[in-house]
Amino acid sequence: MPELAVDQTFETFQNVSGFSVEDLALLACIAPAVTPSLPQLTNMFYERLGSDPATAMMIEGRVDKLKTTHIAWLNELFSGGDPQAIVAHQEMIGRAHVKARIPPVFVAASMSFLRATFPCLFASVIADKSEVTAATTAILRTLDVAHYLIDRAYLLCLMDNLGIKPALLNRLMTT
Numbered sequence: 001m002p003e004l005a006v007d008q009t010f011e012t013f014q015n016v017s018g019f020s021v022e023d024l025a026l027l028a029c030i031a032p033a034v035t036p037s038l039p040q041l042t043n044m045f046y047e048r049l050g051s052d053p054a055t056a057m058m059i060e061g062r063v064d065k066l067k068t069t070h071i072a073w074l075n076e077l078f079s080g081g082d083p084q085a086i087v088a089h090q091e092m093i094g095r096a097h098v099k100a101r102i103p104p105v106f107v108a109a110s111m112s113f114l115r116a117t118f119p120c121l122f123a124s125v126i127a128d129k130s131e132v133t134a135a136t137t138a139i140l141r142t143l144d145v146a147h148y149l150i151d152r153a154y155l156l157c158l159m160d161n162l163g164i165k166p167a168l169l170n171r172l173m174t175t
Helices: 008-017 021-051 053-059 063-077 083-099 104-125 130-162 166-173
Strands: none
Touching: 008 130, 021 053, 021 063, 021 083, 021 104, 021 130, 053 104, 063 083, 063 130, 083 130, 104 130, 130 166
């Protein structure tokens, strides 16, 4: 599969979505309030996955390992780390999802769960209520970036398997 890289398409996504280093900095500021709740959020997430027959089959026998990985990923979102390193790690996660043959619908549904869950979590753990809206915006943008990069990994795999270039894919998708 071709190597993923930050390119003009990602820059456009970033510009239009508003995702910025300020989002990552805000998430790092609220980390002390949020990160103690991440194991509980992860438990809820895997209970939800386990309740659906299709996703339950994908996680069967691996839940404890997956929970550890999930909590580490969530903690990274609140680390305030280098944006380029975070993007590179999200791209690696995308390649791992493709390699593990996780259907894209599972990624989309999982991200939807997180987008719905984080605002409630923030409202319950952030003391300064004026920060809740900004923090919610920041996490939603960050999840959107993660989702975009994972989806892009699927597209790159598809292009590689079909032997087509990005320009042709764009023409095919917009015709």
